[in-house]
Amino acid sequence: MLKGFFHVPKAVNEPVKSYAPNSPEKAAVQAAYTTLWNSQIDVPLYIGSEEIRTGNTKTISAPHDHKHIVGKYHLAEKQHIEKAIANALEARKAWADMAWEQRAAIFLKAAELIAGPYRARINAATMIGQSKNIHQAEIDASCELIDFLRYNVEFMTQIYNDQPKSDSTVWNRVEYRPLEGFIYAITPFNFTAIAANLPASAAMMGNVVVWKPSDSQVFSAKIIIDVFKEAGVPDGVINVVFGDALMITDTVLASRDFAGVHFTGSTHVFKDIWAKIGANIHHYKTYPRIVGETGGKDFIIAHPSANVKQVTTGITRGAFEFQGQKCSAASRAYIPQSLWPAVKEQLIADVKSMKMGSPEDFGNFITAVIHEGSFDKLASYIDQAKKDADAEIIVGGNYDKSVGYFIEPTVIVTTNPKYTTMETELFGPVITIYVYENAKWEETLELVDTTSEYALTGAVFSQDRYAIEVATTKLQNAAGNFYINDKPTGAVVGMQPFGGARASGTNDKAGSALNLLRWASPRTIKETFVTPEDYRYPFLG
Numbered sequence: 001m002l003k004g005f006f007h008v009p010k011a012v013n014e015p016v017k018s019y020a021p022n023s024p025e026k027a028a029v030q031a032a033y034t035t036l037w038n039s040q041i042d043v044p045l046y047i048g049s050e051e052i053r054t055g056n057t058k059t060i061s062a063p064h065d066h067k068h069i070v071g072k073y074h075l076a077e078k079q080h081i082e083k084a085i086a087n088a089l090e091a092r093k094a095w096a097d098m099a100w101e102q103r104a105a106i107f108l109k110a111a112e113l114i115a116g117p118y119r120a121r122i123n124a125a126t127m128i129g130q131s132k133n134i135h136q137a138e139i140d141a142s143c144e145l146i147d148f149l150r151y152n153v154e155f156m157t158q159i160y161n162d163q164p165k166s167d168s169t170v171w172n173r174v175e176y177r178p179l180e181g182f183i184y185a186i187t188p189f190n191f192t193a194i195a196a197n198l199p200a201s202a203a204m205m206g207n208v209v210v211w212k213p214s215d216s217q218v219f220s221a222k223i224i225i226d227v228f229k230e231a232g233v234p235d236g237v238i239n240v241v242f243g244d245a246l247m248i249t250d251t252v253l254a255s256r257d258f259a260g261v262h263f264t265g266s267t268h269v270f271k272d273i274w275a276k277i278g279a280n281i282h283h284y285k286t287y288p289r290i291v292g293e294t295g296g297k298d299f300i301i302a303h304p305s306a307n308v309k310q311v312t313t314g315i316t317r318g319a320f321e322f323q324g325q326k327c328s329a330a331s332r333a334y335i336p337q338s339l340w341p342a343v344k345e346q347l348i349a350d351v352k353s354m355k356m357g358s359p360e361d362f363g364n365f366i367t368a369v370i371h372e373g374s375f376d377k378l379a380s381y382i383d384q385a386k387k388d389a390d391a392e393i394i395v396g397g398n399y400d401k402s403v404g405y406f407i408e409p410t411v412i413v414t415t416n417p418k419y420t421t422m423e424t425e426l427f428g429p430v431i432t433i434y435v436y437e438n439a440k441w442e443e444t445l446e447l448v449d450t451t452s453e454y455a456l457t458g459a460v461f462s463q464d465r466y467a468i469e470v471a472t473t474k475l476q477n478a479a480g481n482f483y484i485n486d487k488p489t490g491a492v493v494g495m496q497p498f499g500g501a502r503a504s505g506t507n508d509k510a511g512s513a514l515n516l517l518r519w520a521s522p523r524t525i526k527e528t529f530v531t532p533e534d535y536r537y538p539f540l541g
């Protein structure tokens with residue numbers, strides 16, 4: 001064990017590169033894109049020191065060109081999940097005891113590998129496998145992931161530094177132990193950064209992990225695994241398995257050593273997992289930690305004093321970047337009658353100017369949605385809106401899956417504030433707008449608060465400070481991330497800790513010390529220097 005109280009480098013946010021024409025980063029990512037586009041990767045299960053190829057495989061293709069195959073990945077059977085758990089528990093013996101600064105060094109190195117030698121590759125993999133345009137790939141796969149790693153290392157040291165009082169007679173210490181058992185990380189398709197962060201944050205705190213990535217994110221998951229390996233994450237600390245989500249989850253939750261789940265994905269899946277943990281509770285060695293960030297029905301509300309261009313840009317960027325496939329994406333908006341004609345005109349013009357196609361063409365703002373299931377679901381809601389008397393599509397509304405899963409950015413206007421697309425998370429480039437009477441500002445805030453089961457993000461646009469104050473108060477529980485005069489997406493690690501309550505999750509704020517605390521089990525150590533040797537207190541006379 002090294003002697004010294006060490007300070008980690010001060011965390012700084014990774015600057016977002018521009019990818020402007022002729023920039024070196026643009027050339028680098030285009031070259032990486034071409035290489036990966038022409039590759040045939042073969043992704044095994046990573047269990048302990050082994051790479052296991054089961055032979056039972058699924059192909060990986062690009063959502064914007066779904067017939068183009070870029071590789072395959074191997075699917076686990078039950079025995080592989082049991083093996084992954086056994087390997088994790090074996091690795092725990094050394095990992096849980098390793099000095100924290102060694103763990104910190106591994107994840108700081110991972111951050112710098114992504115910032116430098118892996119940047120173009122992880123961005124290109126995210127562009128191909130998840131159909132992000134270069135800006136969306138850069139702010140996710142590079143910047144947010146680098147920030148998660150750097151800041152979490154700093155937060156870990158803040159946690160370790162948080163120590164109780166002592167006096168001259170006793171010395172009190174709190175040791176932040178990893179949880180006793182292993183952590184199960186289940187990750188979504190839509191953020192490469194989240195996919196890496198859910199296993200990494202738990203591992204950083206000394207835990208061992210079984211990680212199940214989304215079937216729709218395997219291409220960039222492979223790069224994350226390569227980075228973790230090169231950074232020095234020891235074998236068995238993060239075991240990666242792919243395959244039948246139900247089978248994997250049931251096998252994991254059946255283990256007596258299951259100590260926690262770190263989940264991001266849809267609400268119904270998380271609730272099912274919670275219920276299963278409850279049903280198994282008598283079986284576990286310890287109460288499992290349950291951390292989940294789930295769906296959203298994120299809102300924008302404009303006050304009559306708002307600036308039209310700012311509101312419209314909040315809607316276009318907030319609703320349509322990455323095809324609306326962000327948990328934070330604006331998907332319902334409330335616009336006052338007085339502003340509506342101008343907002344409508346600008347919105348239609350802006351949406352019509354958006355180019356849609358492959359992320360390889362940097363001029364495309366919109367690319368494809370993630371898979372056929374999502375495409376079909378979105379198409380059916382759009383078709384229904386075309387039929388419903390209380391809904392009107394004012395721009396967009398077309399879709400085509402012949403080459404890729406392309407859905408036009410679509411704006412629905414409804415006269416019914418409880419219309420289905422005002423309440424239901426669609427997870428695509430569709431926003432629904434309700435136009436309210438100017439005099440009904442407070443009633444409309446009430447509608448915003450009560451219309452959906454979620455409470456993830458929301459934004460108010462206003463130039464009137466009283467209106468901002470009323471909205472901030474009335475919508476206190478409507479969003480875990482609340483924005484004033486800004487779009488409700490794009491939270492930055494270290495600046496806007498992210499997460500929501502109600503049906504949106506446990507609100508443990510990814511990218512903050514609050515989240516890391518969930519992966520520690522504090523042990524209090526009291527040491528008495530002069531220990532009593534007689535039971536009699538003075539009051540006994």
Ligand code: NAD
Binds near residue numbers: 188296
């Ligand atoms: P999803 O729920 O379909 O999948 C998430 C993960 O759960 C995947 O790994 C999937 O394979 C697994 N899974 C699916 N069914 C399962 C089951 N029955 N048991 C166990 N695991 C199962 O979600 P997705 O489509 O990948 O991601 C989109 C969802 O994630 C949206 O609802 C979005 O709002 C949410 N999300 C939330 C946040 C947040 O921070 N709140 C961030 C990103 C995404």
